[in-house]
Amino acid sequence: MLNLIKNEYIKIFAKTSMKVLLILFFITFIGFNILMKVSMRDTDSTDVEINNYRERLYDELKDDDKTYEYTIDGEKLWSVNFSKYIKDNDIDDEDPRIETLGSLYHLEKNMKGKKYDPYSGSGNQYRSYLVYRYILDNDIEYYATDEDIDGMSSGYGSNDFAQAFNMSISMEVLFMIVMVAIAGTIVSSEFASGTIKFYIINPVTRGKLIISKLLAIVSLFIIGSGVIYVLSIPINMLLHGTSGMGTQVLVVKGEDITAIPMLIYSLKSYGITMLGHLIYILMAFMLSSFARNNALAIASSIMLFALGSTAVEILLAFDQDWARYIIFANTNLTGIYKGLTQFPEQTLGFALGVIAVHFFLMILTAYDAFTRREI
Amino acid sequence: MSTETVLTIEHLNKSFGKKHIIKDLSMELNSGEVYGFLGPNGAGKTTTIKMIVGLLRIDSGSIKICGKDLLKNYEEAMGNIGGIVENPEMYKYLTGRQNLRQYARMRKGVTQKRIEEVIELVGLSNWADKKISKYSLGMRQRLGIAQAILHRPKILILDEPTNGLDPAGIKQMRGILRKLAHEEGVCVMVSSHLMSEMELMCDRVAIISKGELIEVQTIENLVNENSSTQQYIYQVNDVEALKKLLLDMYKDNEGVKAEQEDERTLVLTIPNELEKDLPKINKAVIEAGIELTTVSHKAAAKLEDAFIELTSDEQGGGQIA
Ligand SMILES: Nc1ncnc2c1ncn2[C@@H]1O[C@H](COP(=O)(O)OP(=O)(O)O)[C@@H](O)[C@H]1O
C-alpha cells in the first residue's frame, strides 16, 4: 500500500501544472505575510508611543485616590484603589500591567448597572472584566482571547504576532483549493490520458488502487497544511519578532478562564477548520472517480464550497428544519462548539455525526464507482 | 520445455446493453506458444482481452490463469499476466524509466536490474530518461512491451501490437515475441486483424468472428485445410514463353491458372493434388531454355483467402486491411 501511495505522490508532483500551482501558492503565501506586515506597520505602535501611552496612564492612575467598585447584576465583584494597587505591586510607568489597569479603569464606567448577558458577544463587559482580571492576576504579558483566534472578534489581544500568525495559517484555504484540483483529477486524469489500462493491469485489486489514491490525497492535505502551520512560525517570528511566541489564549467559559499557549490553541482550531475543508476535497475525489471529465469534478466542488452554506441559510429562512442534516449546515464546527448554532439543539456530536456519515458515503460512492467501472 | 495450459477460458459471455458481443467463447492457451487471436474489426478481440486482464466485467463463464480463477483469486491470477490493450498510453510527464518504476512498485519481485534488462531488451536504452511526451508511437509500443514483461509473467497478452509500427519495428517485435515464447516458455497471445502478420508470428491461430470462436488451428493446417489450391511466383526472363509452356502442359486441367503480374513475374495457381508435379514443371522450364531466377510459394495470400472464407458472411466478406 505504501508503494501505491508513493506512486501517487510521484505522479502528483511530476506534473508541470502541479509545480506551477505549488510555486504560485508559495509565492502567494510569502507575499501575503509580507503584505500583512506592511499594512500593520501603519497601525503599529512604536516603543516610544507605547511608553508615552503607559506614562500617561500611569500619571492618571497614581493620582486617583478613589476606590472603584465592580458589580454585575448587583453583585459585588471587586473593589480597587488604583493608586494603592500601583504602590503595593511596585508597578512603574514602563510596566505592561499599566495597560491592563488602564483598561479596567475605563471599564468601570461602562459596567455600571449592567446585567450579565453571555450572548452580547465581544461587547460583553463582564467578559472583558474577567479577562482583564485574569491577565492582571496572572501577570500575562501577551494574550488573545479564544474569540480573537476563532475569528469572531476583530481584535487580536495585545500583539501583532498572534494576529499575523493566525492570518498566515488561514492561507490553508488556498491550499485546500489546490487540493481540490488534485483530488478532482486524481482518478479522472487516468481515464482522460488513457493510462488507466496499464494502471489496472496489475496484480492489485481495484479496491486497493482507489484506497491508495484516497490515502495519498488525505495525507498530502494533512502534510501540506502542517507545513503551512509550521512555516508560519519562523516567517512571523522574522517579521514580527519572537516576543509574541509566548502569547496565551484565554478561553472564557462562563466565569472560568483557562490560559492555553497560542500555538497549541491555534493548532486545535486549525485542525477543526481542516476537517471542514476535507469535505470539499473528498467531494472532488468522489466526483473524480466517476467523471470522465477532469474539469467537472473541480468546478462542482468549488461551487459547493462557495454556495453550500448560502443554500443552507436560504433553507433556514424558509423554516426547513431538515436542512440540519445537510453537511454544509455542520461545517462551522468551532461555532457549533461554542453554541452559536443555526438550528436549535445542534450539538457538536450531531455535527460530527453528520460529517462522519457524509465522509463515509462519499468514500463508499468513490469506491463503488471505481471498482465496478467498465474500462 | 514441457508445455502446460496456462490460460483457460470457458463459456465466456459479454453483452453491452442488449448487444451480445462475446458468445460462449472457450479457449485454451499453452506455455511456450505464440497464439494468434485473429478476427476482423469489431469481432470482439479487444473485448475478450479486456475481460482477461480485468478491465471489463465478465457476464458469465470463467477465466483461469495458471489454475487461478481470475475473479476469486484476482491478485495471484493477475501476477501471471502482462499486457497491452489498444494504445500503449503512459504517463507523459514521466520518463520511460520512471514509468517502468511505477509498475515495478505495483508488482512483486521486480528489481532495478530487471528494469534495466527490459529497457535493453526493447532497445530503449538511449531513451529511458526522456519523457514519454517525446516518444513516437513505436517507442511507446516497445516501452509497453517492457512494462508488460517486467515481472516475468507466464502470459503476455498484446492487442494489435504492431499497430503504428514501421516494417522494421514489426520485424523486431516479432523477434522479441517469438524469443519470449520459444526460449523462455511464455504464452504470448497476440490479437490482430491482419492475416499476413499472424502467419509470420504465430504457432497457432484462433479465428473469431462476431464474438464467436470459429476455429483454432496451427498455421500449416489452416493453410492446407482451407484452401484447395496453391500459388507459386515465378521470376523469369520471358513471361510469355513460360505462360505458353505451362498452359500447354495442363491444357486439360481447369484448376491450373497462369497469370502475368509484370514483365518478369508470373503467378501459377495449381490444385493441391498437383503440388507433387512441381519438380517436373521446373525441369520443363529449364529445358525450354527459359531463364528461371526464383520460384516462391505464395502462402500469405492463401491464408488470407482462408481467413476471408472463414469470417465472411452473405453481406460480403470479412474486413482486412
Ligand atoms: N463499451 C462498449 N459499449 C458498447 N459496445 C461496445 C463497447 N466496446 C466494444 N463494443 C462493441 O463490441 C464489438 C466488439 O468490439 P471490439 O472488441 O473492440 O472488436 P475488435 O477488437 O475485435 O475490433 C464492436 O461491435 C463494438 O462496437
Ligand SMILES: [Mg+2]
Ligand atoms: Mg480491437
